[in-house]
Amino acid sequence: MIAVRGHEGRRVMVLGLGRSGLAAARALEAGGAQALCWDDGPQAQEAAQAEGLTLHDPNRADAFEGVDALIVSPGIPHLYPAPHPAIMAAMRAGVPIDNDIGLFFRSVATPDWERFDTLPRVIAITGSNGKSTTSALVHHILQSAGRRAQLAGNIGRGVLDIDPPGEGGVVVLELSSYQIELARALTPDVAVFTNLTPDHLDRHGGHGGYFAAKRRLFAEGGPDRAVIGTDEPEGLFLANQLAEGLADDRLIAVATGRRLRGPGWSIYAHKGHLVEWRKGRQAASIDLREIAGLPGTHNHQNACHAYGALRAIGMSPRVIEAGLRDFAGLPHRSQMVAQIDGVRYVNDSKATNADSAAKALQAFGKIRWIAGGLGKEGGIAALAPVTGGVAKAYLIGHSAREFGLQLGSVPYEICGTMEAAVAAAHRDAEPGETVLLAPAAASFDQFADFEARGTAFVELVRRLERGEG
Structure with a gap:
């Protein structure tokens, strides 16, 4: 742990108690500050209390009296599309706002x-x-x-x-x-x-x-x-x-x-x-x-x-x-999962938008493309120039039909689920081809996050590798 310097003996509020927020609270306490913690989620509040951290509701009228700074977790908006109420209250009270990155550079x-x-x-x-x-x-x-x-x-x-x-x-x-x-x-x-x-x-x-x-x-x-x-x-x-x-x-x-x-x-x-x-x-x-x-x-x-x-x-x-x-690559980012009967299976679940999916599509030759999920603005229409290597698309999730309408002359199949898409791509793939998961969409319609989506793909491919498909 890097103990925070410059706040010794002071009261510092920490808003948001995820990974970075809890680490900031611990580091503030280690540096001699009193961390006043808050998260809008009851489970996060309970976790902080279980660690012995002090909860401090920023919605109270006097919440920022005697508070030296407000440390904000990255997911909390401070200006656009609208400031979190606690951040607005801190700004009105003249309390400086910082985050764990600022604390790190001041303390390392x-x-x-x-x-x-x-x-x-x-x-x-x-x-x-x-x-x-x-x-x-x-x-x-x-x-x-x-x-x-x-x-x-x-x-x-x-x-x-x-x-x-x-x-x-x-x-x-x-x-x-x-x-x-x-x-x-x-x-x-x-x-x-x-x-x-x-x-x-x-x-x-x-x-x-x-x-x-x-x-x-x-x-x-x-x-x-x-x-x-x-x-x-x-x-x-x-x-x-x-x-x-x-x-x-x-x-x-x-x-x-x-x-x-x-x-x-x-x-x-x-x-x-x-x-x-x-x-x-x-x-x-x-x-x-x-x-x-x-x-x-x-x-x-x-x-x-x-x-x-x-x-x-x-x-x-x-x-x-x-x-x-000897770099093996990161999970869910052009991750080579397996080669089965001459077909490569690649997990690029991190390709959550059209731009990142385009890069994945350009990295391989003849592709069996698994795409879809919770589509973003514009869908996959912008990918038309880079779909020449796609032999067929296998579409899943909320935006499957919308994506199908945007594929032009590229053959596609509405599969709905990851399991159905992997099975269909495996059925159709020929030696020398690549089955590529590059969704060009968010995962939240069917999965907790892109990691969970990629893990599901990997597990299905492993089953095929074991002959269980």
Whole structure:
């Protein structure tokens, strides 16, 4: 645990008692503060009380008297589409609002660091797509190289729940826009921006607000080095703002599908190869095409961002390449589940929107596509340009019929359930094809979350593998 510094002897309210909220409450108490806890859910309240934490109802008229700060969990809206009543009350009372990310950056460096020969590093990764895989990949390569590394934030553990990083340790943080937007302190050593596609627009008041939230990691924090994906206009704009000139190697620009050349520092993926270009010449090259854990252009982009983050802290290309080659991938993200009678079964349940599903569809050849669930605005109409490799679609969930109407000439079957879709795809699939779960929809109509949906797919494939289908 990282004990929170700066609130000793003070009363601090914690709103939202999920993973990050409970970790924040414990860390505040460990640092000498009194944590006043609240969650709108009775079960969460009971769990906090069972830990000996103090409940404090923010709806009381005097709730914020003598309160030093309000720490808010990421899922609670503070501005759009409307502020939570407790946040509105805190703002009216003039109580500063922060979150566990802000507390982490204020507390992670301790006087012990003055005795270290090699200071700990913090690598923070954000973006719309690929940030989980990039974060896990950075963490994996560090561990493969024998470096002490911890993974936290929007993936793994809560940031205040990790151990204080020792000498030479590296903390890898995946940060969502929700987490970045409220943090009062943002000081990573290396910050990574993967890409930007529309998401969470109601929470941020539109596309511009969403980008502004991501941008805070770079504008407010001022990282020593920034690794910026430049495949979208927002990334190009951000890279342009951060660089002082063409040869400013505090910026590492990343691109896929196009070469980046010039006097600065860049990394790009082109025709399946990762290329590092620095000071006007090629510094390294890695063939990504045969790395099973990183299939497709979108994963090549993830590899470039991870490579850039690790080069920024001085790791050699040879060591990074070794870690890339034995990366198995993340569950539910282009996860190779099995190969049965020459047919690959791939779980990309994390593809919850059309953009991420498009990347999955482009990563494989002839596809038996399992899609559907609780469709998002626009459905899958935007996927028409990338469905050429789909032999047939097997549609499930609430939006199955709507998706069928948007598939144009692609053959489809309304299956309804995951079990029926896997059975039908298995029945039809031929050697050399891929049965791909890439739903392009939320999971909440049939599953608790995308992990539960992916797990159901994996279990059904395992049954087929055992000959039980």
